[in-house]
Amino acid sequence: MTLIARKLTEWFPAFVLFASLLALWQVSVTTFGIREYLLPSPASVWHAMTSGEIRWAGHIWATTLAIFGAFVIAAIGGVLLGTIIAWSSVLNRALMPFLVFVNTLPKVAVAPLFMLWLGYGILPNMLIGALIGFFPVVINTAVGLSQIDDDMLDLGRVFNAPKWKVFAKIRIPNAYPYILSALKVTATSAVVGAIVGEFVASQRGLGYVIITSQSSMNTPLAFGALVWISIIGLVLFGAVAGLSRVLAPWAEGQEVK
Numbered sequence: 001m002t003l004i005a006r007k008l009t010e011w012f013p014a015f016v017l018f019a020s021l022l023a024l025w026q027v028s029v030t031t032f033g034i035r036e037y038l039l040p041s042p043a044s045v046w047h048a049m050t051s052g053e054i055r056w057a058g059h060i061w062a063t064t065l066a067i068f069g070a071f072v073i074a075a076i077g078g079v080l081l082g083t084i085i086a087w088s089s090v091l092n093r094a095l096m097p098f099l100v101f102v103n104t105l106p107k108v109a110v111a112p113l114f115m116l117w118l119g120y121g122i123l124p125n126m127l128i129g130a131l132i133g134f135f136p137v138v139i140n141t142a143v144g145l146s147q148i149d150d151d152m153l154d155l156g157r158v159f160n161a162p163k164w165k166v167f168a169k170i171r172i173p174n175a176y177p178y179i180l181s182a183l184k185v186t187a188t189s190a191v192v193g194a195i196v197g198e199f200v201a202s203q204r205g206l207g208y209v210i211i212t213s214q215s216s217m218n219t220p221l222a223f224g225a226l227v228w229i230s231i232i233g234l235v236l237f238g239a240v241a242g243l244s245r246v247l248a249p250w251a252e253g254q255e256v257k
Helices: 003-032 042-050 056-087 089-104 107-118 122-146 150-158 163-200 206-215 219-247
Strands: none
Touching (some): 056 122, 056 219, 089 122, 206 219
16 A cells, blocks of 8 residues: 555545534534524635635734744753753752743733733744743653663663763653654644734734634634634644654654653
């Protein structure tokens, strides 16, 4: 079986389920005469996405940039903090309570403060998304770097390998599955954070489209924005999943711990 045929077979059940739900949605709205401002039909949503009622390209670009920036900041910051925690037990005891405290903060309540400090723009949205998504990366990086087979560490000691070399040759490769699994979670969390930022204060972006469409009760437009948000999230998640298969094919299917 070719690669394309295998992928089609793999995704066929999901496609059938998705198509069935869309058909059920369309039939239900038509049969029961549900008003469009309450629940638009898929056909109405598609029309809102393609009719040129608004300039989607600018809003999609703004949201994509905010999500991608949030993901990159969360990934880099989370890996660095996780490495610091795994490197030193003293830093672990010093940083972990602070990180837990930050993670428990309600992000919706923090978002207006980011706007106050940084003003309007994409940067606050990136930071809110990063704040939501970085904690799983920190924890999984620290766990992946710490949970090493004792035999591997003994091998390093036999060859008198310095601490940095043990990290580079043993600990970091061992942490790949943990980090990549956490990045899949962060890919979705970054979407949520960026949209929260656009809800609070933004003049462009798909979150802004949702807020403005609610005031005019243009529900199909809001649903169209939601569809675009989901597409961006799926593309980012798929990119991380593809990277995971390249860097750690032996850990395919491993869950975040």
